[in-house]
C-alpha cells in the first residue's frame with residue numbers, strides 16, 4: 001500500500017499542536033491548561049510515557065506500592081484524555097481521587113517542566129526500545145477505536161518516518177525525558193529492566209516514593225504484576241478486546257518479526273542520532289539469564 005493511501009486514513013479527531021499530532025480526546029486548550037489546572041499535592045505521582053512503553057504496567061505497580069490493595073484492576077486517569085468512560089484528570093480538576101494520587105500522561109517533558117522542577121512533582125518515566133514500541137503501537141492502531149488502521153506494519157513505519165504518529169516521535173519523547181534524568185524528582189525506568197528484574201525495579205520505585213515494603217510484599221507485587229496475572233485481571237474486568245490493547249505479548253524483541261532491513265537501518269540511524277550523543281541505549285533482544 002502506498003503511503004498516500006494510508007495518509008488518507010483518518011486518525012480519529014486528529015489535532016496538531018506545535019507540530020505534534022494528538023488524539024481527539026485531548027482537551028482543546030492543551031497548550032496552557034493541562035498543567036496549570038493541577039494543584040500538585042506533595043504526594044502526587046505522575047507516570048509519563050510515550051504510548052506502548054509499559055504505562056499500564058507501571059500504573060499497576062505504583063498503585064500496589066502506594067495503596068497496598070488487593071482489588072484489581074487499577075485505573076489511573078490520564079491527565080490529558082478520557083479512556084473508556086473514565087474522565088481525564090483535568091476534567092475533574094484533579095480532585096476526587098484517593099491520595100496519594102497517581103496520574104498518567106503521554107505528553108512530553110515540556111508540559112510538566114514547572115511541576116517537576118518547581119513544585120517537586122514526583123514523576124516516573126517509563127521508556128521502551130522504540131522498535132518494540134512501534135510494533136505494539138501498530139497493533140493498537142489496528143483496533144477499532146483507532147479506526148482500524150488499514151495498512152501493513154511497513155505503512156505504519158512510514159507514518160513514523162513522516163512524524164505523523166499520535167503523541168509525536170518516540171525518539172523525541174525519550175531524548176527529552178532522558179536529558180532531565182538527574183532531576184531530583186524524576187525517576188526513569190526502562191521497560192526492559194522491569195522485564196529482566198521486576199523485583200529490583202519495585203524496590204527502587206518504593207524507595208523513590210518513600211514507601212517501606214517488606215520482602216514478602218515486594219514479591220507479592222511482582223507476582224501480581226506479571227504479564228499473565230495482569231492480563232487475567234483486566235480480561236475478567238473489561239473483556240478480551242479491551243485487554244488485548246494493553247496486554248498483547250509483553251516481550252522484548254517482537255520487532256524482529258516485523259522490521260525489514262531498511263527499517264532496521266533507518267531506526268538504528270535514529271538511535272545513533274538521538275540517543276548515542278546523550279548516552280541512552282536500550283536492550284532490544286531477549287536476554288537469557
Ligand SMILES: Nc1ncnc2c1ncn2[C@@H]1O[C@H](COP(=O)(O)OS(=O)(=O)O)[C@@H](OP(=O)(O)O)[C@H]1O
Nearest residue numbers: 051052053054055056057136226227247248249250
Ligand atoms: N505485566 C506486563 N509485563 C510485560 N509487558 C506488559 C505488561 N503489561 C503490559 N505490558 C505490555 O506493555 C505494552 C502496552 O503498553 P502501555 O500500557 O504503555 O500501552 S498504552 O500506551 O497505555 O496504550 C504492551 O506491549 P506489547 O505486548 O508489545 O504490545 C503490553 O503487552
